[in-house]
Amino acid sequence: MENIPTWTCVVALALRDGKGRWLMHRRPADKHHGGLWEFPGGKVETDETPRNALVREIEEELGLVLEPAACAPVGFAEETSGEGRPPIVIMLYTSVWDGSGMGALEGGEIDWFTPEEAELLAKPPLDVALAAKLFAKGVI
Template sequence: MCVVALALADGEGRWLMHRRPPGKHHAGLWEFPGGKVDAGETPREALIREIREELGLALAVEGLSPAGFAEETRAEARAPIVIMLYTSVWNGSSLAALEGGEIGWFTAQEVARLDKPPLDVALAADLFEKT
């Protein structure tokens, strides 16, 4: 399964993270916001749609830069998840956790200490090693 995620920088050394709401898989863990790529969508189109739905933020395709990926090993009953991570810089417009959970801005060191799903651990380590 193909999933996209956004590492949104505020221009002051902080990154936006989303805490998964109760009742969802990985509830209570922090992640880079994003979601599934639907049939017929490119990864960038999916990320723009997901971020609009989850955060109310309008992204421009030209403002998205590929930053890396993480993938699961094959699971027993389903195809493995592959997350493609993109970066962008926040334009200062309002944000909200529209689908539940909460959002927060964190430094790279703070992100490293947050409880995250395994693929987000890998994405954060790779991203912050590069920056």
């Protein structure tokens, strides 16, 4: 029997700097949701834990090395329909930036935003839901 995934697990990072701003990644124009802002991250591979996948993805995308224990879970968002593909569940973690160098290594761009600015950015639907959870009173 062929092993077809019934859903896709994705991890994302809400990274905060010392000024209370949050890092967002703008997707390359030629990708799905191109030009929209998202929390950086990526897919969890079958042999990984979500936290280890987050550490790997952030190093690949930003060149930033995180300690798994420094990433705290915040919440998740899920699609109800995958539109012809397995639905996605995004698990959001948060961490504080230590000031080390980083950049958008896999395309797109990165920038820092206050919670108010980040709420106004054009984002994919699941990132809209994640931002609402992250910036809700009492969460951060």
